[in-house]
Amino acid sequence: MPRELWKGNEAIAEASVRAGLDAYFGYPITPQTEILEYLSKRMPELGRAFVQAESELGAINMVYGAACAGVRVMSTSSSPGVSLMMEGLSYIQGTEVPAVLVNVMRGGPGLGNIAPSQADYNQAVHGGGHGDYHNIVLAPASVQEAIDLTVMSFDLAEKYRTICMVILDGSVGQMMEPAKMPEMRPMQRANWDWATDGRMGKRPRRILSSIYLDPIEEEKLNLRLLSRWKTIQRDEVRYKEYFLDDAEFVIVGFGTAGRVALSAVRQARAKGIKVGLLRPITVSPFPFEAIEQLVGRVSGFLVTEMNSGQMLEDVRLAVKGRVPVEFYGRMGGVVPFTEEILHEIERIASSKLSVDVDPREAWLERMAQAV
Amino acid sequence: MVATNANNLVYERPEGFTDTPTHYCPGCTHGVAHRLIAEVLEEMDLIDRTIGVAPVGCSVFAYNYFDTDFVEAPHGRAPAMATGIKRVLPDRIVFTYQGDGDLASIGMGEIVHAAARGENLTVIFINNANYGMTGGQMAPTTLPGMKTTSSPNGRDVETQGFPIRMAEMLSTLDGVGYCVRRSLHDPKNIRLAKKAIRTAFETQARGLGFSMVELLSTCPTNWGMTPVDSLKFVEQHMVPAFPLGDYKVAAGVAQIKI
Ligand SMILES: Cc1ncc(C[n+]2csc(CCOP(=O)(O)OP(=O)(O)O)c2C)c(N)n1
Ligand code: SF4
Ligand SMILES: [Mg+2]
Numbered sequence: 001m002p003r004e005l006w007k008g009n010e011a012i013a014e015a016s017v018r019a020g021l022d023a024y025f026g027y028p029i030t031p032q033t034e035i036l037e038y039l040s041k042r043m044p045e046l047g048r049a050f051v052q053a054e055s056e057l058g059a060i061n062m063v064y065g066a067a068c069a070g071v072r073v074m075s076t077s078s079s080p081g082v083s084l085m086m087e088g089l090s091y092i093q094g095t096e097v098p099a100v101l102v103n104v105m106r107g108g109p110g111l112g113n114i115a116p117s118q119a120d121y122n123q124a125v126h127g128g129g130h131g132d133y134h135n136i137v138l139a140p141a142s143v144q145e146a147i148d149l150t151v152m153s154f155d156l157a158e159k160y161r162t163i164c165m166v167i168l169d170g171s172v173g174q175m176m177e178p179a180k181m182p183e184m185r186p187m188q189r190a191n192w193d194w195a196t197d198g199r200m201g202k203r204p205r206r207i208l209s210s211i212y213l214d215p216i217e218e219e220k221l222n223l224r225l226l227s228r229w230k231t232i233q234r235d236e237v238r239y240k241e242y243f244l245d246d247a248e249f250v251i252v253g254f255g256t257a258g259r260v261a262l263s264a265v266r267q268a269r270a271k272g273i274k275v276g277l278l279r280p281i282t283v284s285p286f287p288f289e290a291i292e293q294l295v296g297r298v299s300g301f302l303v304t305e306m307n308s309g310q311m312l313e314d315v316r317l318a319v320k321g322r323v324p325v326e327f328y329g330r331m332g333g334v335v336p337f338t339e340e341i342l343h344e345i346e347r348i349a350s351s352k353l354s355v356d357v358d359p360r361e362a363w364l365e366r367m368a369q370a371v
Numbered sequence: 372m373v374a375t376n377a378n379n380l381v382y383e384r385p386e387g388f389t390d391t392p393t394h395y396c397p398g399c400t401h402g403v404a405h406r407l408i409a410e411v412l413e414e415m416d417l418i419d420r421t422i423g424v425a426p427v428g429c430s431v432f433a434y435n436y437f438d439t440d441f442v443e444a445p446h447g448r449a450p451a452m453a454t455g456i457k458r459v460l461p462d463r464i465v466f467t468y469q470g471d472g473d474l475a476s477i478g479m480g481e482i483v484h485a486a487a488r489g490e491n492l493t494v495i496f497i498n499n500a501n502y503g504m505t506g507g508q509m510a511p512t513t514l515p516g517m518k519t520t521s522s523p524n525g526r527d528v529e530t531q532g533f534p535i536r537m538a539e540m541l542s543t544l545d546g547v548g549y550c551v552r553r554s555l556h557d558p559k560n561i562r563l564a565k566k567a568i569r570t571a572f573e574t575q576a577r578g579l580g581f582s583m584v585e586l587l588s589t590c591p592t593n594w595g596m597t598p599v600d601s602l603k604f605v606e607q608h609m610v611p612a613f614p615l616g617d618y619k620v621a622a623g624v625a626q627i628k629i
Binding site: 022023025049051053054055057058059061062063064065066067068069071073087088091095196197198199200201205206207208209210211 | 389418419420421422424425431434435437438439440441442443444445448451452453454455456458459460463480481483484488
């Protein structure tokens with residue numbers, strides 16, 4: 001396939017179709033509505049299921065039903081809509097069925113705005129719905145990566161019978177970039193040995209439910225989910241490294257914040273500053289080990305996010321206070337400029353950092369002077 | 372003891388049932404509704420290609436009793452789950468089984484829109500005028516003046532609103548092929564209920580749109596009545612408030628001969 005110009009949201013939609021998306025259920029919300037609109041034409045044209053649901057509650061439960069039937073299914077939404085889906089996500093995880101959910105995040109809390117944001121990191125990575133479960137969460141930083149990770153999300157969801165989320169922000173969703181689409185995967189339904197797709201004269205009945213009335217049985221489910229999660233943590237961590245070989249300190253940033261950080265790192269390198277970038281692709285499972293490897297040889301970290309420091313907590317957990325961790329964030333739908341991050345890099349390169357400084361407090365003080 | 376044979380057998384477990392004893396309280400008509408569904412699925416030879424969707428409510432374990440595939444939905448979301456299943460498996464028979472709290476309160480959005488889209492599903496709706504499972508709180512179908520654990524002085528319509536008549540409400544939607552109300556309070560009505568359930572599944576099997584049978588049902592435990600008094604309560608108080616009848620029978624459905 002040649003490279004073509006694709007808009008992020010439409011690229012995700014087409015990539016899901018190429019990956020064998022069998023059913024899509026969604027509800028309009030900016031800045032992801034193009035995905036729904038694109039699929040409203042594309043899916044019926046291929047004889048596949050498309051329903052514009054009555055709400056995100058309806059959409060996620062349609063996803064749940066189709067997932068139980070054993071087909072490749074996806075919904076897409078943006079922050080307020082994803083909040084409404086939390087009940088369904090918890091049930092899907094409790095039932096151990098695969099599903100893909102894309103969240104094109106926007107500024108919040110509440111109705112917030114429609115500007116690019118990473119404020120739903122905690123919701124996606126550390127919880128959201130009730131009960132003990134983990135989602136796999138992928139964070140693309142370009143249109144090509146959005147395509148590749150969308151395709152991968154279906155494989156991961158099915159491999160582990162889990163929810164795989166793709167989180168991005170409206171800037172990736174709306175940007176046009178040259179990208180390569182995968183070939184169309186031939187439409188062939190998997191014949192899962194757990195799907196409730198009707199006995200059809202072949203087998204005894206099957207039940208899919210998230211109920212375990214006996215606490216011992218529920219605990220067994222919790223343990224099963226946990227041991228699966230441990231496998232995922234061992235086998236599925238993905239990240240990208242830039243200029244790490246001789247880096248004296250390292251930026252950690254995902255998605256758009258990571259992309260902006262990369263431009264800043266390149267400019268800093270041109271000025272002779274030995275800084276590198278670690279960009280998590282799987283924000284969940286988080287690349288703890290990659291950070292562990294860096295702790296021994298770098299003098300500190302700078303975490304950049306479009307939120308108040310949500311991934312920062314995971315980086316601190318990995319670093320365990322052994323070297324200083326600094327933070328720079330923008331919130332509310334504000335995307336940091338390259339110069340802002342470059343400024344931070346220059347500040348760090350020319351000052352002595354301390355492990356005793358609270359990175360969020362220090363950042364807020366610098367913000368107070370700047371804003 | 373006389374051995375059971377074809378001549379003296381009066382009761383037999385329908386093929387559509389598993390041999391799991393139900394957990395329902397004595398005298399509860401949930402069990403009657405289950406049996407009618409199982410009989411209809413057996414008569415129509417649909418057991419093998421049916422997928423049921425259980426609700427949250429006393430019938431949460433409905434999946435244990437039918438010999439069909441089953442999923443268990445979040446509270447009120449059964450019609451959405453059923454939509455997801457039916458859209459990807461249009462040649463299967465998909466039905467939801469829902470209580471009045473499930474369908475007419477928390478799941479009002481899902482049921483109305485499944486009906487409006489004309490989803491080719493069958494809904495068996497158990498109206499027992501209260502939230503049975505959680506101990507008898509007021510439901511959207513609780514009668515005016517009726518005492519429940521959350522309307523201890525009787526439902527006061529001034530502050531707690533009026534009962535919702537779902538069969539009437541859904542019948543206004545063009546996507547609906549068949550929408551009726553029946554009652555389970557005596558043998559004659561049970562026979563009529565079974566015929567309606569049959570018609571509802573026939574509606575789906577022929578692709579004639581959304582079908583729902585609302586069944587007036589008892590909850591002796593939370594009503595604080597004997598099973599017999601509960602049946603009388605249905606006849607004397609519920610039937611007048613929720614009139615039995617055919618609220619929508621689309622032209623194609625009217626031609627179905629059973
Ligand atoms: C989201 C959510 N809210 C509340 C509950 C608690 N709950 C369980 S069953 C039920 C009411 C069920 O009543 P109904 O649907 O009338 O069924 P019945 O038990 O009367 O057959 C409620 C409120 C729940 N399980 N989930
Ligand atoms: S609580 Fe009421 S509805 Fe539930 S099983 Fe008992 S009698 Fe039936
Ligand atoms: Mg009830």
